[in-house]
Amino acid sequence: MRLLYFLLLLTPxxxxxxxxxxxxxxxxxxxxxxxxxxxxxVLYPEGFDTTAQRTAQRLESLYEPxxxxxxxxxxxxxxxxxxxxxxxxxxxxxxxxxxxxxxxxPQNPNLAGxxxxxxxxxxxxxxxxxxxxxALQHYGRVxxxxxxxxxxxxxxxxxxxxxxEGDAVSTETLLSAGGRGRIxxxxxxxxxxxxxxxxFNYQKAVSGSYRDNVPDHxxxxxxxxxxxxxxxxxEVWSRVLNRNYRRFPWPFAFSASIRNETGLRVExxxxxxxxxxxEVWKKQQESLTVTPAATFPVRVExxxxxxxxxxxxxxxxxxxxxxxxxxxxGLGDTxxxxxxxxxxxxxxxxxxxxxxxxxxxxxxxxxxxxxxFGYDPRWRQQIFSNIRLLxxxxxxxxxxxxxxRYLAVALSPDNTKLVVVETTDRYKTRLVVLDAVSGKxxxxxxxxxxxxxxxxxxxxxxxxxxxxxxxxxxxxxxRIDSQQDERTDLLPRxxxxxxxxxxxxxxxxxxxxxxxxxxxxxxxxxxxxVFQVSSRPxxxxxxxxxxxxxxxxxxxxxxxxxxxxDMPLDPAGWKAVSSAAPGIRQPVRYFGxxxxxxxxxxxxxxxxxxxxxxxxxxxxxxxxxxxxxxxANAINVYSWGPVFGSTGQDLxxxxxxxxxxxxxxxxxGYTYNQAERVGAYFASxxxxxxxxxxxxxxxxxNRNTSLYVDRRTPLDSLRSDRWQYNQLTAGVRLPIQxxxxxxxxxxxxxxxxxxxxxxxYALPVRSITEVGSAGALSAMTYGFSFSRQLRQSKxxxxxxxxxxxxxxxxxxxxxxALTSEQWSVQANAFxxxxxxxxxxxxxxxxxxxxxxxxxxxxxVFYPRGQAYVSDTRITAGSAEYRLPIANTHWPLGRFAYIQxxxxxxxFDGAIGQSPIDVRSAQTGALLRTETRTRNYRTxxxxxAFVFNVLHLRTxxxxxxxxxYNTNTGEWLFQPLVVDIGF
Numbered sequence: 001m002r003l004l005y006f007l008l009l010l011t012p013x014x015x016x017x018x019x020x021x022x023x024x025x026x027x028x029x030x031x032x033x034x035x036x037x038x039x040x041x042v043l044y045p046e047g048f049d050t051t052a053q054r055t056a057q058r059l060e061s062l063y064e065p066x067x068x069x070x071x072x073x074x075x076x077x078x079x080x081x082x083x084x085x086x087x088x089x090x091x092x093x094x095x096x097x098x099x100x101x102x103x104x105x106p107q108n109p110n111l112a113g114x115x116x117x118x119x120x121x122x123x124x125x126x127x128x129x130x131x132x133x134x135a136l137q138h139y140g141r142v143x144x145x146x147x148x149x150x151x152x153x154x155x156x157x158x159x160x161x162x163x164x165e166g167d168a169v170s171t172e173t174l175l176s177a178g179g180r181g182r183i184x185x186x187x188x189x190x191x192x193x194x195x196x197x198x199x200f201n202y203q204k205a206v207s208g209s210y211r212d213n214v215p216d217h218x219x220x221x222x223x224x225x226x227x228x229x230x231x232x233x234x235e236v237w238s239r240v241l242n243r244n245y246r247r248f249p250w251p252f253a254f255s256a257s258i259r260n261e262t263g264l265r266v267e268x269x270x271x272x273x274x275x276x277x278x279e280v281w282k283k284q285q286e287s288l289t290v291t292p293a294a295t296f297p298v299r300v301e302x303x304x305x306x307x308x309x310x311x312x313x314x315x316x317x318x319x320x321x322x323x324x325x326x327x328x329x330g331l332g333d334t335x336x337x338x339x340x341x342x343x344x345x346x347x348x349x350x351x352x353x354x355x356x357x358x359x360x361x362x363x364x365x366x367x368x369x370x371x372x373f374g375y376d377p378r379w380r381q382q383i384f385s386n387i388r389l390l391x392x393x394x395x396x397x398x399x400x401x402x403x404x405r406y407l408a409v410a411l412s413p414d415n416t417k418l419v420v421v422e423t424t425d426r427y428k429t430r431l432v433v434l435d436a437v438s439g440k441x442x443x444x445x446x447x448x449x450x451x452x453x454x455x456x457x458x459x460x461x462x463x464x465x466x467x468x469x470x471x472x473x474x475x476x477x478x479r480i481d482s483q484q485d486e487r488t489d490l491l492p493r494x495x496x497x498x499x500x501x502x503x504x505x506x507x508x509x510x511x512x513x514x515x516x517x518x519x520x521x522x523x524x525x526x527x528x529x530v531f532q533v534s535s536r537p538x539x540x541x542x543x544x545x546x547x548x549x550x551x552x553x554x555x556x557x558x559x560x561x562x563x564x565x566d567m568p569l570d571p572a573g574w575k576a577v578s579s580a581a582p583g584i585r586q587p588v589r590y591f592g593x594x595x596x597x598x599x600x601x602x603x604x605x606x607x608x609x610x611x612x613x614x615x616x617x618x619x620x621x622x623x624x625x626x627x628x629x630x631x632a633n634a635i636n637v638y639s640w641g642p643v644f645g646s647t648g649q650d651l652x653x654x655x656x657x658x659x660x661x662x663x664x665x666x667x668x669g670y671t672y673n674q675a676e677r678v679g680a681y682f683a684s685x686x687x688x689x690x691x692x693x694x695x696x697x698x699x700x701x702n703r704n705t706s707l708y709v710d711r712r713t714p715l716d717s718l719r720s721d722r723w724q725y726n727q728l729t730a731g732v733r734l735p736i737q738x739x740x741x742x743x744x745x746x747x748x749x750x751x752x753x754x755x756x757x758x759x760x761y762a763l764p765v766r767s768i769t770e771v772g773s774a775g776a777l778s779a780m781t782y783g784f785s786f787s788r789q790l791r792q793s794k795x796x797x798x799x800x801x802x803x804x805x806x807x808x809x810x811x812x813x814x815x816x817a818l819t820s821e822q823w824s825v826q827a828n829a830f831x832x833x834x835x836x837x838x839x840x841x842x843x844x845x846x847x848x849x850x851x852x853x854x855x856x857x858x859x860v861f862y863p864r865g866q867a868y869v870s871d872t873r874i875t876a877g878s879a880e881y882r883l884p885i886a887n888t889h890w891p892l893g894r895f896a897y898i899q900x901x902x903x904x905x906x907f908d909g910a911i912g913q914s915p916i917d918v919r920s921a922q923t924g925a926l927l928r929t930e931t932r933t934r935n936y937r938t939x940x941x942x943x944a945f946v947f948n949v950l951h952l953r954t955x956x957x958x959x960x961x962x963x964y965n966t967n968t969g970e971w972l973f974q975p976l977v978v979d980i981g982f
Contacts, residue, residue, distance in 0.1 A: 019695050020686040022735050023662035024380035026084045028689050032630070032661065035623040039063045039074070043628055043660060044081040051103065051118070051427040052081055056623055058122050061612045065175055066123055067130050068605030070238045074133040078660050083425040086356060086385040086405050087373070088112075090121040092128040094149040096638035096658050099125045103427050107358030107408045107454055109499040109511075110185040114473050115178040118427070119613055123175055127168040132156065134241050139249070148639035150656070158249045159241070160266075161953055162206065166221015167237060170229065173222075174600065175609025177473060177495050181222055184513045184539065187277075188557055189215040190223060192538050194278040195285065196559040202267040203897040207948040207955070210331060210795055210887035210900055211303045213310040213561065217953055226599075227273035232262055234603045251950040252894065266951070267894075284516060291535045293556060293565035296324060297344040300560065301332045301836065303887055309795070312562040313340070314542065315361035316553040317368070319392070321546045324553055325349070325363050326564055332795040332836065334742065337361075337368060337390070340564060349392065353741040354791070356385040358408035358421075360455045360500060360542065367391055367436075369411050369418065374403065377736045378691055387418065387439065400439030410465075411436060412458040419456045419465050419482070429453060431465065433482055446485055453478075459503040466490075466501040466508050472616055477501050477510055477523065490523050491530070492579065502543045507571070509533060509543040509552075514577070520554055522574065531574035534567070545569060630689055634664040650674070654682075663689035671701075678702035678722070695752070697729040705770075707763055723761040725771075729754050731781075742791050743802070750783045768855045769870065774817040777854060782809045789830065797902050798839030798882040799830035808859045812852075821850040824859035835883060843878040851915070863908035863938040865963035865972045871912030871934065880906040885943075899955060900946035910936045937966040944978055 031046040035053065037060045044052035059079065067073055078098045088106035092099045105117035112120050135155040136144055143151030169186075173179030180186040193199065193213065200214060208214045228236050243257035255266040262269060301309040311330035318324050323341040328348075336351040354373045362369050369389045376382035387400040387409050406420040418434040429452050431445040447453075449471055456467035465480040474493040480486070490508060491498070499511040507522045514521070520534040520543045534540045539557040546553070549569060556565035600606055639656045654669020665686045672679040680701020687694045706720040731752030738745035757776040766772025789802030810822045826845035833840045845860030855870045862868050862876065885901040892898065912934045918927045944959035957978040964971055 019697075019733065020665045020667070020684055022380075022693065023658075023665070023688055025662050025688055026082060026381040027376075027379045028663075028691065030084075032628040033625045034628040035625055037623055039076050041076060041078040042081065042623075043078060045083055045425075047426060048081060048083050048103075049625065051083075052625075053621060053623065055079070055081060055101070055118050055122065058119060058612070059126065061615075062122055062126060062175075062609065065605035065609035065612060066126050066171060068608075069171075069234055069603060070130050070134050070241070071235070072130050072134045072238075074129050077129055080660060082381050083427070084379070084381055085383040086407060086423065087383050088117065090125045092125050092132065094132060094152060094638070095656075096636050096660065097149050098660055099129060101125065104405075104407070104423055105429070105452055107360075107421065109359065109454060109468070109497050110183055111180070113178040113180065113183050113497045114470060114475055114495050115172075115176055115613070116473070119176070120172060120179075123172045123609070123613070124168045127171045128164060131159075131164055131167065134238075135159075135245060137242070137245050140245055147641040148637070148656075150639035151641070154249055155245055158244060158247075158251075158253050160206065160217075160221075160254065160951060162217040162221035163225065163237070163254075164221070165218040166223070166225040169218055169222040170225045173226075174603045174606050176613045177610065178497075180218070181226065183497060184516065184518050187215070187219055187223065188518075188539055189213050190219050190277070191281050192557060192559040194274060195281055195538070198559065199271075199274050199278070201891060202270045203891040203948070203951070204889050205270065206951055206953055207897045207899060208953070209889060210884075211305075211307060211309050213559070223277055224269060224273050227276055228258075228262065228269065229603075230599055231272075234599060234606075236261055255951075285537060288517075288537065289535055290537055291533075291567060293534070293536070293554075293567040295556065296340040296342065296564045296566070297346075298340065298563065299346045301330075308560050310561050313338070313564050314555045314562045315359075316542060316544050316555060316564045317361055317363035318544055318546045318551070318553060319363070319365045321548050321551055324544075324564055324566075325361070325368055325392075326555075327352075327355075327361055330561060330793075332793050334791050334793050349395070350390055350397065351742050352388075353743075354739070356407065358455060360408060360410075362410040362457070363392070364411055364413060364415055365547070366393065366415055367411060369400075369409050371406055371409055375737050375739050376403075377738065378734075380737065387420070387434075389436070400434070400436075406432075408455055410455075410457050412462045413460055414462050417442065417458070417462065419458060421453050421456060421467075431456060431467065431480065431482075443482065443485075445480065445482065451478075455500055457501055457503060464503075466503050468498045468501060468510070473614070477508055479508070479525065490525060490528065500542050502545065504545045504549065504569075509545070511541050511543070520552070521577070522571070523579075528579055530577050530579045531571070532577050533574050535575075536565075540565070630659065630661055630663050634659050634687075635666065636660060661689075663687065676704040678704055692732045692734045695729070695731050695733065697727075699725075699727045701725060705761075705763065705772075707765060707767070719763060721761060721763045724759050726757045727755065743788050744791060745788045746786070748783070748785045750781075752781045752783075754779050754781065768853075769857065771818065771854075774853065776816060777812070777818045778814040778816055779810060779812045779820070779856075783807070793837070795837045795884070795887075796839065797837055797884050797904075798841065800832045800837075800839055802828075802830040804828040810856045810859070812854065818854040819852040820854040820856055821852065822856045822859060823848055826860045833881060833883060838881070838883040841878075841880045841882070843876075843880075845874070845876045847874040847876075848872065861908075863910050863936045864906065864940060864961070865938045865965060865974070866908075866910070866936045869912055869934065869936075871914045873913040874910055876908070876910040878906060878908045880904055895950060897948045898945055899948065902942075902944045902946065902957075902959075904942040904944075905940070906942070907939045908937070912936070935967070939964050939966065942976055944976055 035042040035056045037056050040059045042052050042056040080100045081103055083103045085102050086104045087102055088104050089102045101121045106112055135152050140155040169180050173181030205220055240257045240261050243260050244254050247253040259265050300311045309332050313326050313328050316324040316326045328338045329335045335355055337349045339347045356371045356373050371385050372388050374384035374386045384403045385406050386404050389398045389400055405423050407423055408421040410419050416436050418436050420432050422432050423429050430447045431453055433443040452470040454468035456465050463483050465482055469476055469478045475498045476489045476491045476493045479488045497513055502509040506525050509522045512521045518539040520540055522531045522533050536556055541555045543554050551566050552569040553566040555562045635657050636659045637655050637657045642653045650671050652669055652671040657666040668683040670681050680699050682699045685696045702724055704722050708718050733750035736747040755778050756771050758771045761773045771777050785806040787804040789799045805827045808824045812819050824847035829842045831840045847860045849872055858868050860876055882904040885903050887900050888898050890898040914932050915929050916932045940963040942961050944957055946955050946957050948955050959976045961974040961976040
């Protein structure tokens, strides 16, 4: 994300030559409204008024508490409430400056815990607004004055993203009775690594790994920022940022600023923090009495060093007493259903698409069901969640819903019914009973208090449901009679992050962090007695009972990932605990050493924030809504001033505009080409609020051209000319997303009109690919493309299965001095290589260009290292094999960290054919027309390195390409830049 700033710096230059990017929009039919508070502008779709009022009031109440510890009062900002998606997310951006909340609460309890989802977003995302505003000082303010929001990119780049996310998680934890800092699952990976005696160096902790579980920047940042607050005071980060933004923005300015405040560079702070957390977690382990369990044998991929690759086996469901169905995923595997047994057999039953993971799986001995995302073909902010049902005997897969909003699903023991958690586009939740064959609604259960239900399950009677219920920051487990629509709380309501209820006889098993470690507990339905069932070193989740009722299986976390473990199911061995839920303070402080009474009391804004979030907002009409019309607000300038082009040849000054709903993009400016010493004005517009996208571009400027006009040896008649041009491009495109499974699929169709008019061209000749003295070109371009590729794991070096095809047709149907016609087709096919993560690709293309007075540029690929020759017919083909060489952990001081070495071998070929007139040497008369055929062949090897620089988390990929031209016998060596982090 940090290098996205660099990409945005280049936007005006890119606008000169290509269409503006497709943005994420909600359906164009929506009517939008706006609430204006002293510090926020809350935009929301029609019908979302109650939730919008509540969110606006909550944001305004949190303005001071969230800002306090960074000593910065941000300018008013727009917050957009998206209610057409089932993806639980939120973000803050400067392009343009806004925040978006996706109003779909997550089912996985390890994300929101006991907090209301929009409350969590209000604290976490607004903290990012405060962080960004903190950069608006000293040289950051100067850059903002010169460049607008893009000018804040440089100072923000000097701050690692672990700080941004870690500080936001710390804030959500300190300002509430919940937050991810109090959820043991949040730091589970880091805890496992440190207790295993395997602390990574700082470079690896920031950059990641293709083999090991390296916790993400949220976890790393939370542990570092909270440790520093405890050790050096709650406002230490405000002082660090002030120092950082006063410094010259050199790569290690942030580390130097930390050293000024703490006496430690960032690497030293990391080591001190990890030592502190290791000591806390070791003390936690000393008091444990571990319940023994045996793990199911699994097949885990090994790296080239024979070290196991991080792999998870989660959400077990017994099929028989000795076999379980679970979900396998990891660095080398996309999510898939696998069958495990005690005889060391592992069998993949089905590779899932893109699950909307609720932290559970439901299966009987006959069928399994889960939730997958379903995408609207056009509107990227409209994402559904649909039910998938797999027949385990036949392998037949059914989709039982279409364009639904289901977040979790459970199958009844008799395979006749489903219970789903449904979220509406009004931020309401309900339990719905469906027919398991047709997906038809059988009953919608009442929910007058709008409780948020999590991870429901059926009891053995096929009519009673158990589920976690959340209301007002308190959870319980409810037992619900689906026929009578009656419910009973089985546990006292409390701020306890309950999860994964699993009925068994007179008990309901469930997950709880009450001891400081997530483990399996049980409540006896008749007496409400509570027992601790499992006590594992790190965590145990997702309890499931064998058909005989004699065995209990669960997900057991290890340093190598989750494994499926099981143990005898014997209530006599369970440990009785108090039925009262634990308070925040425990002898084992699982939420970390920094979240103690001292820091809670001294955190600026902490007391006020906890008071605000403890209140239940009544959502009265405090702010008067006004209509927000897209076209009336289409112009929203967010950056201006000079930017540098990616070629280093262009200097551009321009304005960038994008409306808040991402429907209208406008870029206008002036660009100067330093090579030709000429400039051009340009303007680009893309309107994306309708089903097709409409694009318009105009350029007016000068060019300098130098040509040898005699075309004979010796070439001694080089002449130059300066001329003017006007270029207009207008068209329509239709981007369609078709992904509904493990294959990423898309389709695009487009039609563009291009007019290029030249004046002042005085050279007697022109290149056939230039307008020159002919005056004007008026052409049409039609395009169609389709792509279908298998979803890749992190360790894959390329697509392991997939197809793609593109067709282009260009013509000059309007007459004039310049005439041409070109059509082309190009296709790609990908196959698995010899190794698990290898990729074999083939590419073929054909292009035909009619003889005329103008030649279009190439529309198919050409052999690498071979200059393009515009033949009338071109047939091209290519084969490429990609493979990983080594997954490394090589720090090169503070400046670079090499994660991976990759290689590829390729062979490219092309056959070009053109008609040649053979004329008499004496008279010049045409004797015949012959076809001239040219063959081009190149082969080569790529060697690329995936690496991080200057402690940036976003990886780069670069190397060298060696090309051998079989026609000329020449070798060519080229720098290879595969990915620069965009």
